[in-house]
Amino acid sequence: MFSQYFGHYLLNRGYITSEQLKDALELQKSVHVKLGVLAVDEGYMTPLQVEETHLKQTQMDKRFGEIAIELGFLTNDQLEGMLTAQKQNHLLLAQALVDREYMTIEQFSLALNEYKNENSLSDDKFEAIKNGDIEVLVENLVHIETTSLKELYRDYLSLFMKNLIRFIDDQVYLEAYNSEQEVNKECFVHQEITGQTPLFTAISSNTEIFLKIASIYAEEELTEVNELAAASVSEFLNLHNGIFLVNMSNKDIELNMKPQNFSQNTFVDGIQQGNIFTVHLSKGSFNIILSENPELIQISSTEEAEVVK
Secondary structure, eight states: OHHHHHHHHHHHTTSSOHHHHHHHHHHHHTTOOOHHHHHHHHTSSOHHHHHHHHHHTTTSSOOHHHHHHHTTSOOHHHHHHHHHHHOOHHHHHHHHHHHTTSSOHHHHHHHHHHHHHHTTOOHHHHHHHHTTOHHHHHHTTOOOSSHHHHHHHHHHHHHHHHHHHHHTOSOOEEEEOOTTSOOOOSEEEEEEEEESSOEEEEEEEOHHHHHHHHHHHHTSOOOSOOHHHHHHHHHHHHHHHHHHHHHHHTTTOOEEEOOOEEEEEEEEESOOGGGEEEEEETTEEEEEEEESOGGGOEEEEEEEEEOOO
8 A cells, every 4th residue: 555655755746757656556566466366376275265254354344364364264374474475565666666767766765765754754653654554654644633533533544445445446545635626526425423433424526436436346337326336335335334333342432323325416514624535546536524523514415315225
């Protein structure tokens, strides 16, 4: 995941172009093999065991390797060996950029140090980020002073990014919303979390990216925003929120969910800029919207239909 973050840093600083970044990330994918594929290739797991492990990931916030070990499909030594085989993401990006002659290794190294200094990262945090620690990456994007609220947003968004990687797209990049960006509400799915720490949650996007997310999650090509497309994206949000509730319950915070709702051409009042985040996938971008004050949110739409789990 660090490749997407640092790649966009290089793009924003003018080190590379958007076309070069896209090319480097595509090249990197050819050498970054997923653990399930590695496990089958090594003879450690069968395809059916990989499928069972992936299914378990829809029910809990754990990594593929952790679940496979719990199910008795892998040993710790086997997992460690495969993780080493995957290599570090930032080195894969460096190799791709150097191979394409978009940057020299010296330029890449200098840019890494600039990134570390500009974000005031300690050595430990920098190593964690380079190794793909999503929580540390997300924490730097949440500009909220209240500690408990910052932790709530960090935990929610970190899990959201993990679930996007698990179920939708492994090329994911999250950034804080800025006023120059536009929140497109052609397609809008929202769900309210109730209890000790209430939270309004929503996915907001244009029709094109909405259909791409829906198609991937439904595992079939969808070309129009129909009931199946709406139900697909709604169910992804519901699945994510369900796992989030399990995580919070493990912290002795009991929460519940209301049914998810889908609407088109939506008008939303009560959302502050700090509650909006932009998610970039390989196929396009959308917004994730959060608010700790669901009672202040007002939603109106010309077309609205409730999508019940």
